[in-house]
Structure formats: C-alpha cells, structure tokens
Amino acid sequence: MxxxxxxxxxxxxxxxxxxxxxxxxxxxxxxxxxxxxxxxxxxxxxxxxxxxxxxxxxxxxxxxxxxxxxxxxxxxxxxxxxxxxxxxxxxxxxxxxxxxxxxxxxxxxxGALGATREDDFKKGKALYITLSTGIGTGFILNNKIDPISKSLEGGMMVIQYKDKVDQWQAIASGSTISNIYGEIASKISDETSLKEIALRIAVGLRVLIPLLSPDKVYFGGGAGIVFNHAKEQVLKELKDYIPDRITFPEIKTTKDPExxxxxxxxxxxxxxxxxxx
Known part of the structure; x- marks a missing residue:
C-alpha cells in the first residue's frame, strides 16, 4: 500500500x-x-x-x-x-x-487529533479543549477521532459560575477573558486574576471529566497557554470536586497551542x- x-x-x-x-x-x-x-x-x-x-x-x-x-x-x-x-x-x-x-x-x-499525535498518545481516551473565540471540545479514542463525539459542543453546556448561569464559553473563552481583564489571556500574570480564570476553567472540567472519563486532557488555542499560568489553581479546584472513584486525568497544554x-x-x-x- x-x-x-x-x-x-x-x-x-x-x-x-x-x-x-x-x-x-x-x-x-x-x-x-x-x-x-x-x-x-x-x-x-x-x-x-x-x-x-x-x-x-x-x-x-x-x-x-x-x-x-x-x-x-x-x-x-x-x-x-x-x-x-x-x-x-x-x-x-x-x-x-x-x-x-x-x-x-x-x-x-x-485539534484533539493533533494533540494526541504530537504527544504519541495512542491508546485510551483524550479530551481536547480550545480556549479561543469560543470554547471547542474534541475527543479521541484509541488514536482516532471518536465519531460519536464529533458533534460534542462542550463550550455550549450550561453551567454555574458563582451566581451566574450561562454557557461555559460565555464564562471562560479566550474572548470572554480578554473582555473582562482587558488583555489577551496569555499575557495575564497577576495572581488574583489567574485564580479567577482557573475557577472559570474548572467549572466546566468538573462536568466533562466525570462524564467522559478521559485519560488525558489537552488545552490548545490562542488562550491555551494561560492554563500553564493557572495550572496549579485549576488542579486544586478540580481535586476538591472530582470524586475519588473517578480516575484523575493528566492535564496539560499542547506543545504548540497555535x-x-x-x-x-x-x-x-x-x-x-x-x-x-
């Protein structure tokens, strides 16, 4: 062949x-x-x-x-x-x-396929999340795009953040973060803002991780780099809410989010x- x-x-x-x-x-x-x-x-x-x-x-x-x-x-x-x-x-x-x-x-x-291939992740389940104009989600099963999840629109799921109930992308997308904090997410570095951004990201992951049970979670997109700055706070927010019986995935930024x-x-x-x- x-x-x-x-x-x-x-x-x-x-x-x-x-x-x-x-x-x-x-x-x-x-x-x-x-x-x-x-x-x-x-x-x-x-x-x-x-x-x-x-x-x-x-x-x-x-x-x-x-x-x-x-x-x-x-x-x-x-x-x-x-x-x-x-x-x-x-x-x-x-x-x-x-x-x-x-x-x-x-x-x-x-994006999910690119993330797993560059990471040489071939067996298991992987969730990809892009934080850009909106929030996009992709799912890989054993090195292939999962056909059942092709219509997965995690950014549109309705969740609660503090006293606000809205789509996740209205809470944590790159454009939302830029509008709130006055600059693109990758340039935000002050601790207070990063803690708030971490919570905005975590409220969506609290739903997706128990639902999909991925082995790995990858962040990409123009604002994906912000996850590196807020990673420890995101993990803390998640571990306080994800049940012990749910296997906690490895969470990382893709090698080149752009x-x-x-x-x-x-x-x-x-x-x-x-x-x-």
Missing amino acids: LSYLYMILTIDTGGTKTLFGLYDKGTLISTIKIKTPKDYNDYLKVVKDIMLNNYDLFSLEAISIAIPGIIKNGKISYCGRLKWHDKDIKAFFASFLSNTPVFIENDASL LVVLRGCYEYAKDRLNREA
Missing part, C-alpha cells in the same frame, strides 16, 4: 483568524495568517485567492480544512461563532480542485489518504 506523507495544505479556520500551513513530508514549512472574514462568501473568495496566489495546487496530495462548527458529509451544518449554516463548503473547493482530495472536519476534533489544529489537519488528511488508497 502506498503511504502518503508528502505535500498537504492545511487550513485552520477560527472565529477570529484563519491560519494556512503547508506540510512537506510531515514538516510544517510555511504559514500564512489572515483575519477570518465574517461573511461566508467573503471567506471563500479570500481563501481561494490565497490558495491560487501562494501555492502550487497541482503538487498537493490533499487539502485539509478545519471549521469551528458541526460538519456533516463535507457540509457546514452549524457554525455558531461565524453564523454559517447549511453551507456546502466541500462543493465549493471541488469546483476548482477537481483532482485534489479535500477533507473538512470540526476544528476541535482536529499550531496544533494544523497538525491535526495534516494527520487527518494522511489517515484518509492512506485508508482510501
């Missing part, structure tokens, strides 16, 4: 920014970052222009695209942060990439190409 490892273009579409990454033989060799257009048609036009003007599309073995929403059969079923619904995105790319496979998947699921979804895009495309060869 032919093993695919070569030129793959990856695109991480976020609620705020879109990141392009070109992989050659498994190595990320270049990136381009743009602000994500909010209008769907504007997004398609900008992405197509960048692809045509910056990449030799005939040399690509595949294109792998992450979207922050629910994907069904290559279509965007629901993308709340960008308000894109019922969009046949795969058909658009097929219109000018007739001979190049295009793979489209949820961004948090791909690039982990691109890695997942690459790994997903490689898996699909090898499976379909």
Whole structure:
C-alpha cells in the first residue's frame, strides 16, 4: 500500500483568524495568517485567492480544512461563532480542485487529533479543549477521532459560575477573558486574576471529566497557554470536586497551542489518504 506523507495544505479556520500551513513530508514549512472574514462568501473568495496566489495546487496530495462548527458529509451544518449554516463548503473547493482530495472536519476534533499525535498518545481516551473565540471540545479514542463525539459542543453546556448561569464559553473563552481583564489571556500574570480564570476553567472540567472519563486532557488555542499560568489553581479546584472513584486525568497544554489544529489537519488528511488508497 502506498503511504502518503508528502505535500498537504492545511487550513485552520477560527472565529477570529484563519491560519494556512503547508506540510512537506510531515514538516510544517510555511504559514500564512489572515483575519477570518465574517461573511461566508467573503471567506471563500479570500481563501481561494490565497490558495491560487501562494501555492502550487497541482503538487498537493490533499487539502485539509478545519471549521469551528458541526460538519456533516463535507457540509457546514452549524457554525455558531461565524453564523454559517447549511453551507456546502466541500462543493465549493471541488469546483476548482477537481483532482485534489479535500477533507473538512470540526476544528476541535482536529485539534484533539493533533494533540494526541504530537504527544504519541495512542491508546485510551483524550479530551481536547480550545480556549479561543469560543470554547471547542474534541475527543479521541484509541488514536482516532471518536465519531460519536464529533458533534460534542462542550463550550455550549450550561453551567454555574458563582451566581451566574450561562454557557461555559460565555464564562471562560479566550474572548470572554480578554473582555473582562482587558488583555489577551496569555499575557495575564497577576495572581488574583489567574485564580479567577482557573475557577472559570474548572467549572466546566468538573462536568466533562466525570462524564467522559478521559485519560488525558489537552488545552490548545490562542488562550491555551494561560492554563500553564493557572495550572496549579485549576488542579486544586478540580481535586476538591472530582470524586475519588473517578480516575484523575493528566492535564496539560499542547506543545504548540497555535499550531496544533494544523497538525491535526495534516494527520487527518494522511489517515484518509492512506485508508482510501
């Protein structure tokens, strides 16, 4: 069987920014970052222009695209942060990439795949959480994206934080933290703020860890780095509430929170190409 490892273009579409990454033989060799257009048609036009003007599309073995929403059969079923619904995105790319496979998947699921592959975690359950414009959650079972959890939207679960009841992403997303504290989460360092942020993160984990029982929990996204600063406080908040009968998972930040979804895009495309060869 032919093993695919070569030129793959990856695109991480976020609620705020879109990141392009070109992989050659498994190595990320270049990136381009743009602000994500909010209008769907504007997004398609900008992405197509960048692809045509910056990449030799005939040399690509595949294109792998992450979207922050629910994907069904290559279509965007629901993308709340960008308000894109019922969009046949795969058909658009097929219109000018007739001979190049295009793979489209949820961004948090791909982040989860990237996190476990770079950590060489192959057996067991892993939960990935991205703290960015919203909160995304992905789940890996034995080195593969768990198909049952593809529609998992942990950021939308309704929880209580102090006297507030709201979606978790309205309490602890990167954009929420920036709005409250006046700067991006990765730059916050004072102890009082970090304790508050830790509690905001922990209230969601108190639900997800007993529910999913992961062996590992990975944090990624632009604000994922804040977990390193607040880690000890998060662990304290969790250990006070997680029952002893629940195995406590290893919790860590991905090796490169900003690039982990691109890695997942690459790994997903490689898996699909090898499976379909």
